[in-house]
Amino acid sequence: MDRIRITGGRKLNGSIPISGAKNATLPLMIASLLTDQVLVLENVPRLADVNLLQRILGNHGVDITVNGKRVGETQYDGQTLHINAGNIIDTTAPYELVSRMRASFWVIAPLVARMGQARVSMPGGCAIGTRPVDLLLMALSSLGAEIEIDRGYVIARAPDGLKGGTIAFPKVTVSGTHVAVMAASLARGSTVIENAAREPEIGDVADCLNKMGAKISGAGTSRIVIEGVPKLTGARHRVVPDRIETGTYAMAVAMTGGDVVLENARPELLQAAFDVLAHVGVEVTPTNAGVRVARNGSGIAPVEVTTSPFPGFPTDLQAQLMALMTRAKGTSRITETIFENRFMHVQELVRLGAHIALDGECATIEGVETLTGAPVMATDLRASVSLVIAALAAEGETMVHRVYHLDRGFERLEDKLSACGAAIERVSG
Ligand code: UD1
DSSP states (O other), rough: OOOEEEOOOOOOOEEEEBBHHHHHHHHHHHGGGBBBSSEEEEEEEOHHHHHHHHHHHHHHOOOEOOOOOTTOOOTSSSSEEEEESSOOOOEEEHHHHTTTTTGGGGGGHHHHOOOOOOEEEEEOBBBOOOOOOOOOOHHHHHTTEEEEETTEEEHHHHHOBBBEEEEEEEOOHHHHHHHHHHHTTTSSSSEEEEEOOOHHHHHHHHHHHTTTTTTTEOOSSSSEEEEEOOOOOOEEEEEOOOOOHHHHHHHHHHHHHHHEETTTTOGGHHHHHHHHHHHHEEEEEESEEEEEEESSSSOOOOOOOOOSSTTTTOOGHHHHHHHTTTTTSSSSEEEEESOTTTTTTHHHHHHOEEEEEEETEEEEEEEOOOOOOOOEOOHHHHHHHHHHHHHSBBBBBEEEEEHHHHHHHHHTTTHHHHHOOOOEEEEOO
């Protein structure tokens, strides 16, 4: 298993290209199941989760080809996928695949909408809480799907097609909103989604679906209206930049000090996080190339932050912010409201010398002058990158184990950071 070795204490200077968003790419790839024509996705990041979803879609009979590198392309340019779900040979998504990536459960929506049936394994537990699928199933049954649970599998049936309806989510859910939008696109009649998630990735998928002939309005607001159409076509779509990767590198620069341009980043996608960084003492300046992030001289000011759905501070940046606050000049408080048990990084940060007390969903962090390198273990995607951020500022060497978590969501992290002066390398085996 690969590890990452980091020797802390170097400032970051230079530029980091931001990749396409993982959390948009996955639902976009799944949306390809809604049409028998070719969907072309550009700016797709090279990530383990994308490779795994290619295999999962392949199991349904989807054919995916990846464009070769063109003259002038750099290793950071995203891939272009040509996805052809013209011939769906199997509407079952088996446990062995779905259990490896929760988002693959979402295939249930396009499969039942287009094929009239789907049999998809329940995703099972995961490292950040129970993460149920009850609201996804509620959305599908609101559109007329019959749902049955049989030996760990959800069977959804709509032999005569789905019918538009009203879906009022009792809590904001990204997965529920994706599923509802995809399913309603091919339902008969109109659908209204109330209390929809407003995450930019929802808007990106809706933009792509509209290019495919869907009639979706209001994506990006909490009320989405969809006029169902009988058929969707192929389209070409460029994946939105990854706001979580953007925020992660911004926190890394905040941690080490220095001056970095995050190329292609779109600041409006993470205003809440940039507002927090401004409070911390970081300069954030939109530029033509993306966003410039700098911290020179000033210390790290403590903050009080509560995670919430978009446009609030994202749960996917909570661990990274906590890493930053371990060296703040004073006491910070971070409250996690989206996922239970999303504090797996705390014990590992403590191994590096952080002072953190946990009380339910609230973490209190007493900033320390010095962190010290140590062996640590990555536990989930965002937790593992928080350890990298802490290690960049720790004295001496940190070895991060189990980096396959990082590879799920961060493209060439060690290359991007070392190009800006960090002492970071992957150790194979
Ligand atoms: C997505 C993101 C993930 C991010 C999260 C919140 C992807 C691939 N993943 O996850 O990175 O951290 O949004 O921004 O886009 N819930 C239920 N019942 C359901 C569904 C969800 O109770 O049927 C709960 C969850 O347990 C959680 C909350 O709703 O407490 C939000 O979950 P949701 O927004 O659906 O997260 P994901 O889509 O799984």
